[in-house]
Amino acid sequence: MIGVTAGAAERALAPAGPARGPVDLTGPRARVPGRSLEEVVRPFEEAGRGITFLDGRDRRTLTYRELAGRAAAVAQRLGEFGVRPGDRVAANAGNDLDTVALLMGVWFAGAAFVSLPKPSRRDAGRFARDFGQLLKACDCAFAVTEDTESELAAFGGLKVIPAAALRGLEPLTRGVPDALIGDTALIQFTSGSVSMPKGVAIGSSTLAGHIDMLRRHYQLEPDHDRIVSWLPLYHDMGLIAAFLQALIARVDLVLMPPTSFAYGPATWLNTLAAERGTFTAAPDFAYRMAATVPYDSGLDLSGVRVSLCGGERVNPRTMRDFQTATEPLGLLPGALIPSYGLAENVVGVSSPTHGLGPRVGPGGHVPLGAPMPGVAVRAPEGPVPGPVLIRGAYLFDGYHTIDGFIPAARGGWHDTGDDGFIHDGELHVVGRRAEVASIAGRNVFAEDIEAVVRDTAGAAVGACAAFRLHSDDQRFGLMVEVPPSTARAGDGIGELGSGIRAAVRDALGVRVATVQVVRVGTIPRTTSGKVQRAHCRQLHAEGTLGRRLLAAID
Numbered sequence: 001m002i003g004v005t006a007g008a009a010e011r012a013l014a015p016a017g018p019a020r021g022p023v024d025l026t027g028p029r030a031r032v033p034g035r036s037l038e039e040v041v042r043p044f045e046e047a048g049r050g051i052t053f054l055d056g057r058d059r060r061t062l063t064y065r066e067l068a069g070r071a072a073a074v075a076q077r078l079g080e081f082g083v084r085p086g087d088r089v090a091a092n093a094g095n096d097l098d099t100v101a102l103l104m105g106v107w108f109a110g111a112a113f114v115s116l117p118k119p120s121r122r123d124a125g126r127f128a129r130d131f132g133q134l135l136k137a138c139d140c141a142f143a144v145t146e147d148t149e150s151e152l153a154a155f156g157g158l159k160v161i162p163a164a165a166l167r168g169l170e171p172l173t174r175g176v177p178d179a180l181i182g183d184t185a186l187i188q189f190t191s192g193s194v195s196m197p198k199g200v201a202i203g204s205s206t207l208a209g210h211i212d213m214l215r216r217h218y219q220l221e222p223d224h225d226r227i228v229s230w231l232p233l234y235h236d237m238g239l240i241a242a243f244l245q246a247l248i249a250r251v252d253l254v255l256m257p258p259t260s261f262a263y264g265p266a267t268w269l270n271t272l273a274a275e276r277g278t279f280t281a282a283p284d285f286a287y288r289m290a291a292t293v294p295y296d297s298g299l300d301l302s303g304v305r306v307s308l309c310g311g312e313r314v315n316p317r318t319m320r321d322f323q324t325a326t327e328p329l330g331l332l333p334g335a336l337i338p339s340y341g342l343a344e345n346v347v348g349v350s351s352p353t354h355g356l357g358p359r360v361g362p363g364g365h366v367p368l369g370a371p372m373p374g375v376a377v378r379a380p381e382g383p384v385p386g387p388v389l390i391r392g393a394y395l396f397d398g399y400h401t402i403d404g405f406i407p408a409a410r411g412g413w414h415d416t417g418d419d420g421f422i423h424d425g426e427l428h429v430v431g432r433r434a435e436v437a438s439i440a441g442r443n444v445f446a447e448d449i450e451a452v453v454r455d456t457a458g459a460a461v462g463a464c465a466a467f468r469l470h471s472d473d474q475r476f477g478l479m480v481e482v483p484p485s486t487a488r489a490g491d492g493i494g495e496l497g498s499g500i501r502a503a504v505r506d507a508l509g510v511r512v513a514t515v516q517v518v519r520v521g522t523i524p525r526t527t528s529g530k531v532q533r534a535h536c537r538q539l540h541a542e543g544t545l546g547r548r549l550l551a552a553i554d
Contacts, residue, residue, distance in 0.1 A: 030374025069171030074105025085110030110179030138400035199400030228277030302330030333357030382421035
C-alpha cells in the first residue's frame with residue numbers, strides 16, 4: 001500500500017473563489033546590451049575559450065574563433081543555396097558541432113533560425129504534418145535536413161538544403177559574410193503540453209538584450225566560469241540559458257548529447273565535477289532522477305555556484321532530495337536556484353542570483369525569486385493563485401500559428417497561461433490553468449496530483465500525467481508509467497494503481513476517476529520532457545493503448 005508522505009499531506013489547496021488583488025513586481029531596469037546579436041555570433045576575437053563537445057569517449061574542443069570561421073563557411077554555402085538576409089531556415093538542433101556551426105552560420109547570413117524539436121519515431125508522421133504546416137505558415141523557405149526526401153519539407157513546401165553539404169567546409173578567415181540579421185532572429189516553438197505548438201518569434205535586439213541580461217544576472221566571467229550542459233539545443237533552456245549565454249560571455253561550454261543523461265543520469269553530475277563546471281541547468285525531472293543514483297564519494301561539486309532548476313513546476317521534495325544526495329559531494333545549498341521562464345519571454349522571467357537552499361512557501365509551493373532585470377510580473381497576492389502576467393523589455397513579437405501570425409500586445413501584459421501568486425516579493429507558480437478543476441470549492445491542478453504521486457510512490461513510478469476528462473472536465477484521469485521490472489512481474493499492478501488513487505484522495509481529498517497503469521514510454525512528452533496532458537486525454541478517450549495498458553482502475 002502506498003502511504004501519504006508528510007509533504008503531500010501538508011499541501012494546502014487554494015479555495016476556488018476569487019484571488020486577492022493583483023500585485024506588480026518589477027525587476028531592476030534593463031541595461032542596453034553591450035553587444036549586438038551580430039557581434040555575439042561572430043566571436044573572431046576569442047582564441048582562448050570555446051566549446052568542448054562530449055559524446056561518450058569522444059571529445060573535441062574548438063575555440064570560439066575556430067567556430068566563427070566554420071560558421072562563416074556555412075553562411076557562404078547557405079548563400080549558394082539561395083539563403084538571403086531576412087530568410088528563415090529550419091533545422092533540428094542537435095548538441096553537436098554541425099548544429100552549432102549551422103546556427104551561427106544562419107545568423108552570419110542574416111537569416112532567422114527556426115528551431116525544430118527532434119521528432120519521436122512513434123509520431124514521425126504527425127510531426128511532419130503539424131510542423132510542416134507551421135513552417136509554411138511562418139514563411140519559412142529552407143530546411144536543413146539529412147533526408148533529401150523529407151516529408152516535413154514536402155508538407156511545408158520548403159527547399160531542402162542537405163546537411164551533408166554544410167559539413168567539412170574550409171573555415172573562412174577572409175571574405176566573411178557580414179549581413180545584418182533581420183527583425184526576427186529566432187523562432188522557437190512552445191512546448192505543446194496543453195495545445196498545438198506555436199512558433200514564438202523573437203526579435204534580434206530582444207534576443208541580444210536578454211542573453212546579455214542573463215550574463216549580468218548570473219555574473220558569468222570568462223576567467224572563472226565554465227558551463228556544463230546536456231540540455232537539447234532545440235529547447236530554450238539549452239539554446240539560450242546554456243549555449244547563447246556562454247557565447248555572449250565568451251566562457252567555456254561543455255556540451256553533451258541529451259541521451260547521455262537519459263541513458264545514465266549520473267553522467268550529468270560526474271561530468272560537471274570532472275570538467276570543473278560552475279554553471280548548469282535542468283528541469284525538475286532531471287534533478288529528481290539525479291538524486292536517486294549512486295555517486296563516487298570522491299566526486300567534488302564544490303565549484304558549482306549556479307545550478308538552475310526550471311522548465312516545469314519545481315517540486316520541493318525534489319529540491320530536498322537533491323540537496324541530500326549532493327551535500328556529501330560538496331554542492332553548496334546556495335547553488336541550487338529554482339527559476340521560472342517561458343519562450344514568450346525568450347527564456348527567463350524570475351530567479352534569484354543565488355539560492356537560499358530548498359525552501360517552501362504557502363501551500364507547499366517553491367518560491368521562484370523576484371523578476372529579473374527588465375521584467376515585470378503581475379499576480380494575486382498569495383496564497384490564493386490567479387493568472388500570472390508578464391511584460392517588459394524581452395517579450396516576444398508574436399505567435400506563428402497554422403492560422404497565421406498573432407502579434408503580441410505591445411507594451412501590455414502577456415498572460416502566461418500559468419496560475420500563481422506573489423508572496424514576500426517572490427513569484428510562486430502553481431500550475432497550468434488549462435488543467436485545473438474546481439472540486440468541492442477548491443482549485444485542484446494537474447500538477448498537484450502528479451506531485452502527490454511522485455512524493456508517495458517513489459521509485460515504483462517512472463512518470464505520471466494527470467488530465468481532465470473529456471466527458472467531465474471537473475474530474476481527473478491519471479496515467480502512470482511503471483518500470484520494466486514491475487511491468488514484467490505483473491503481480492500487484494492493480495494494487496499499485498488502487499494505492500495511488502487512495503494516496504491522492506488522502507492527500508488532496510480528490511477521487512481520481514480513472515488510473516491507467518502503463519508501460520514505460522507510453523506517456524507522450526513535449527520536446528523539453530514535459531508530459532503532454534492533452535495527448536494523454538486523447539489516448540484515454542480513444543482507448544487505443546492496447547498492450548501498453550497494464551491495468552485500469554475505474
